[in-house]
Structures are given as structure tokens and as C-alpha cells.
Amino acid sequence: MPHHHPPPDQALAEHPLAYSDPELRAYAEEQAEDILDSVVHYMPLLLPIMGAILIFMLAFIAVVMA
Template identity: 65%
Template sequence: MTHKYPPPDQALAEHPKDYSDPELKEYTDEFAQDILDEVMPIMPLVLPLMAVLQMFMLAFIAVVMA
């Protein structure tokens, strides 16, 4: 039994930049890089704030359970 289409990993390896829809190519090329570039500058602020929030929530749970 032969398969008409290759497995997804082989298909992507052979044609990583081919898109059937040109608008899809523009969308993926534009947003695949911009999202990470936008998030990285705020990570030094977001991570400590989330840690403080988590510690507060855990302390609140401990007080309520006591």
C-alpha cells in the first residue's frame, strides 16, 4: 500500500516556505516573529509580579485553612 501524501514532518521538511494561500504566508511571517518581540521586554516585570501574586494567594489559602 502506497501513500499519496508524505507524513507531515517530511512534508514540512521538504517545503517549509510553501503556502497555498499568499495571505496566510504574510500573516504567519508577520505574527510569528512579532509576538515574541513584543512580549520579551515586559517579561522582567511580569514574572516577579506573577510570583508575588502566587505567594499572596498561597498565603491567603494557608490563613483561611488554619
């Protein structure tokens, strides 16, 4: 039975040498970068908001525990 998966050192590489599925290759080369680029624009707003929510939750836990 032939081995179709890349070796571990190539499996985690940025661009593996061969893909077993051509659709996976197209997704990995095009869609993954587009998804990352679409999320990066929200980070300056999202990080402070999530930080404020985290601080509020920790303060709430401290008040409940006291």
C-alpha cells in the first residue's frame, strides 16, 4: 500500500511538495490567505473590546468570590 501523506517535516511546511487533493491545494493557496486578510482589519477594534470584557469578567469573579 503506497504512502500518500507527506512526511511529518513536510506536513507542517508552509507549502508542502504535493497535495493528495487538488481542491485542498486551491484552498490552501487562495482561501486561507483571504480569510486571514479579512480578519486582520477588525483586530484594532476587537482586541481592546475583548480585553475589556475579560477584565470585567475577572472583576466579577473577584466580587462574587469575596
